[in-house]
Amino acid sequence: MRMTGPMAGATALLATTLLPGGGAAAADLAVTIEIPRLDVAEYHKPYLAVWLESSSASAEFPLAVWYDLHMENEEGEKWLKDLRQWWRHIGRGLDMPVDGISGATRPPGSHDLHFDDRQALEDLPPGEYMLVVEAAREVGGREILRLPLTWPPVAPSEARVAGSHEIGAVRMAAKP
Amino acid sequence: MSIRALCTGLAVLLAVTLPMAAQAHRVWLLPSATVLSGNDPWVTVDAAISNDLFFFEHHALQLDGLVATGPDGEPIAIENPATGRYRSTFDLHLTQPGTYRIAARGDSLFASYELAGERHRWRGTAEALAREIPAGAEKLRVSRSQRRVETFVTAGAPTDTALAVTGQGLELRPVTHPNDLFAGETAAFVLLLDGVPAAGLEVEVIPGGIRYRDRLDAMALRTDAEGRVRITWPGPGMYWLSASVEDDRAGLPQVDRRRAGYAVTLEVLPQ
Numbered sequence: 512m513r514m515t516g517p518m519a520g521a522t523a524l525l526a527t528t529l530l531p532g533g534g535a536a537a538a539d540l541a542v543t544i545e546i547p548r549l550d551v552a553e554y555h556k557p558y559l560a561v562w563l564e565s566s567s568a569s570a571e572f573p574l575a576v577w578y579d580l581h582m583e584n585e586e587g588e589k590w591l592k593d594l595r596q597w598w599r600h601i602g603r604g605l606d607m608p609v610d611g612i613s614g615a616t617r618p619p620g621s622h623d624l625h626f627d628d629r630q631a632l633e634d635l636p637p638g639e640y641m642l643v644v645e646a647a648r649e650v651g652g653r654e655i656l657r658l659p660l661t662w663p664p665v666a667p668s669e670a671r672v673a674g675s676h677e678i679g680a681v682r683m684a685a686k687p
Numbered sequence: 688m689s690i691r692a693l694c695t696g697l698a699v700l701l702a703v704t705l706p707m708a709a710q711a712h713r714v715w716l717l718p719s720a721t722v723l724s725g726n727d728p729w730v731t732v733d734a735a736i737s738n739d740l741f742f743f744e745h746h747a748l749q750l751d752g753l754v755a756t757g758p759d760g761e762p763i764a765i766e767n768p769a770t771g772r773y774r775s776t777f778d779l780h781l782t783q784p785g786t787y788r789i790a791a792r793g794d795s796l797f798a799s800y801e802l803a804g805e806r807h808r809w810r811g812t813a814e815a816l817a818r819e820i821p822a823g824a825e826k827l828r829v830s831r832s833q834r835r836v837e838t839f840v841t842a843g844a845p846t847d848t849a850l851a852v853t854g855q856g857l858e859l860r861p862v863t864h865p866n867d868l869f870a871g872e873t874a875a876f877v878l879l880l881d882g883v884p885a886a887g888l889e890v891e892v893i894p895g896g897i898r899y900r901d902r903l904d905a906m907a908l909r910t911d912a913e914g915r916v917r918i919t920w921p922g923p924g925m926y927w928l929s930a931s932v933e934d935d936r937a938g939l940p941q942v943d944r945r946r947a948g949y950a951v952t953l954e955v956l957p958q
Contacts, residue, residue, distance in 0.1 A: 551905075552891060590738075650713065650738050653901040676902060 538663040539686050540626045544644060545679025548619035555649040556616035557677060558590060560597035561624065563660065566639035571600045574626060577614045593647035596655055628663065635662055646677045654678045660685060714748060714950055715927055716789055716838040717741045721866050721954040728781040728842045732789060735774040739897040740927050743774035750775050752792045756849045758785025785846035786839055786866060793834040796942060800824035813939050830944035831937040838952040841866035854882030857932055857949035862915065868955045873919045880932055880947060884914025888930050892918055895925040923957040
């Protein structure tokens, strides 16, 4: 992954001010995202991004982005900006695709994501975050959902938020 | 967004140059105004194929099938046509009082066949079909694709002559005049397939400005037994109405499938 610009700097600043962290290994974050089945004339699987934003919104930590990444000439990247907030805060500073983050679009149904502090979250400074899920569908709508997260978790916790049109329920489970 | 994955190469080419791009993306004409006054009115029109209405962000609509019909029912000159990367544009000088129809029409055949074990694809006109498909072609399948993309503008009082239908493909016969639409009022239109009212046809109506809202706010409507659809306009603005049909009434020998699409840009004014 390559981060550029102010975001990389902000992350580094947060890391230095909020440490100490680390140590306790294998803290785990499980996220389940439901993509609803929609009865529309022309359906395309949504572009979808998952990231953590720090409570001060001064740092963002990308977790996943699903888009049409196998198109010729990277044509699928043309629509990444439709993930409007992801693009503003993360996407425009990345050089896509990003190993471990980029993935293909997914069909309606329930999709499980796992992150732990040995891999995806190893550089995440301790602090208060929002898990953000944003979806945008070609010739369809857009929706963004947020769930609060304390990292690293001190006790197992669960949270859930329900979308209204482009995203179904998002469930998040964190455990130390 | 799987269509994006499919829309490489040939498919994109088809969307740009052919009728029936309606399946992927939206095809539209956007006039600078639909209700005009004064003694020398002009309109300028954008023509594009896009996802968001009415933003030219994907492909220009080619102008080769474009016809503008004046209030006397005769074609009028297309002025200053130009095609750029993302849109075509042209002007119309409205020299007569009354209603003008602006229509981008397409009518093409698509064929697939095998020759010496190899699969081939072909696109062209009905006249070229017999001439260009090799005699030894096997497993020949031909489908017809008819498209009509329209808008209407009126200088002075609305008139009806330019609204006359052709009886081919999917068309709209206004009950409410298309340049007399106001927020909160209910308009009615009849959808015709080959000149006959199309009953039970799904009609979608989407307000413009999609980029600046999260919900599509599409109205999913259906024509009644008389082919009539009623629309109560929730607010002022430009709207895109579309419908399509697939059937086996291609009306041409050797052609087994037909797809007919219709789309019209309608302006609804505030009260």
